[in-house]
Amino acid sequence: MRLERVGRRHGLRGPWVLREVGLDLPAGTLVRIAGTNGTGKSTLLRVVAGVDAPTEGRITGRPPRTAYVPERFPVALPFTAVDYLVHLGRVQGLGRTTARVRAGEWLERFGAAEHARTEMAALSKGTSQKVAVAQALLADPALLVLDEAWTGLDTGARAELDAAVRERRSAGATVVFVDHDPRRLAGEQDAVHEVGSGRVREVPARSVDTGRWREAPVSALPGSEPPPRVRITVSGGRRPLPAGLPGDPVTAPTPASAPASAPASAPGPEGVDGPALTVLTVDARHSDALLAALLADSWHIHHLGSEGVRV
Numbered sequence: 403m404r405l406e407r408v409g410r411r412h413g414l415r416g417p418w419v420l421r422e423v424g425l426d427l428p429a430g431t432l433v434r435i436a437g438t439n440g441t442g443k444s445t446l447l448r449v450v451a452g453v454d455a456p457t458e459g460r461i462t463g464r465p466p467r468t469a470y471v472p473e474r475f476p477v478a479l480p481f482t483a484v485d486y487l488v489h490l491g492r493v494q495g496l497g498r499t500t501a502r503v504r505a506g507e508w509l510e511r512f513g514a515a516e517h518a519r520t521e522m523a524a525l526s527k528g529t530s531q532k533v534a535v536a537q538a539l540l541a542d543p544a545l546l547v548l549d550e551a552w553t554g555l556d557t558g559a560r561a562e563l564d565a566a567v568r569e570r571r572s573a574g575a576t577v578v579f580v581d582h583d584p585r586r587l588a589g590e591q592d593a594v595h596e597v598g599s600g601r602v603r604e605v606p607a608r609s610v611d612t613g614r615w616r617e618a619p620v621s622a623l624p625g626s627e628p629p630p631r632v633r634i635t636v637s638g639g640r641r642p643l644p645a646g647l648p649g650d651p652v653t654a655p656t657p658a659s660a661p662a663s664a665p666a667s668a669p670g671p672e673g674v675d676g677p678a679l680t681v682l683t684v685d686a687r688h689s690d691a692l693l694a695a696l697l698a699d700s701w702h703i704h705h706l707g708s709e710g711v712r713v
């Protein structure tokens with residue numbers, strides 16, 4: 403599959419999000435789409451999946467069996483989980499019996515079999531995400547597009563999705579994904595493409611240790627500019643942050659959730675509007691390792707931004 407000079411804007415006069423994008427997505431490859439917040443990763447994935455048409459340019463060779471997990475999944479649907487999956491399996495060309503068998507198998511694999519007969523609207527966010535992922539895997543897609551599909555899954559389901567991605571690629575499918583965890587399928591990607599300023603360029607696939615936190619080399623020269631600082635906003639219930647985080651981050655509760663007496667390293671109180679948030683500030687050189695460590699400890703990442711600028 404190939405994108406040629408593809409551009410995409412939202413609305414007739416909206417600003418261009420993507421312009422002159424050329425991208426090869428060969429069969430049997432695993433491709434990561436990277437880029438900072440709001441640069442157009444989801445826009446690109448929707449165009450690749452065929453959910454949105456390019457405003458200009460053309461796409462050739464898209465496989466007929468394409469599946470997509472959107473960043474936000476519609477949960478308020480009038481189906482039970484299994485009926486919803488059977489319905490989508492039928493839409494994807496499966497017979498009713500096959501669709502029902504596969505729906506059951508995928509719910510089982512993701513640890514959600516006990517919720518097969520639960521109404522979609524009553525599912526927890528995590529189980530609903532398992533259904534979102536299962537629907538994409540039902541019919542052995544030849545193109546699988548995953549937009550932050552691991553977010554909200556528990557550890558077992560994340561590992562199952564990793565395995566499912568490997569299976570699809572081994573079967574000759576193209577898998578294109580976005581994920582905020584830099585360790586996601588690290589070392590297994592055939593290509594990484596970075597979205598920025600409306601363009602997409604291939605960058606070297608970063609190798610990130612799994613299970614270990616790797617510090618970036620500290621190479622600032624005496625007298626050079628101080629490295630930029632990155633702000634990471636997280637929540638993790640009432641647990642304290644793990645000790646020995648990479649980069650020795652400065653931590654503080656967000657101003658909105660901070661009680662006057664809260665110690666700087668403690669999460670703020672559970673607010674009525676959402677989870678207690680904590681902001682960590684760290685040298686940009688350590689931000690990837692810090693993110694990896696936080697994710698490994700099951701902290702939820704809310705925002706990433708430069709110090710003084712939330713993006």
Ligand SMILES: Nc1ncnc2c1ncn2[C@@H]1O[C@H](COP(=O)(O)OP(=O)(O)OP(=O)(O)O)[C@@H](O)[C@H]1O
Nearest residue numbers: 412416419437438439440441442443444445446473
């Ligand atoms: N339906 C829409 N209508 C108008 N503008 C949109 C729409 N969807 C996205 N945009 C804009 O397009 C730009 C790119 O958004 P997109 O969601 O593709 O970025 P992203 O890199 O996936 O962001 P994030 O990392 O935060 O998910 C943003 O400026 C966003 O506001």
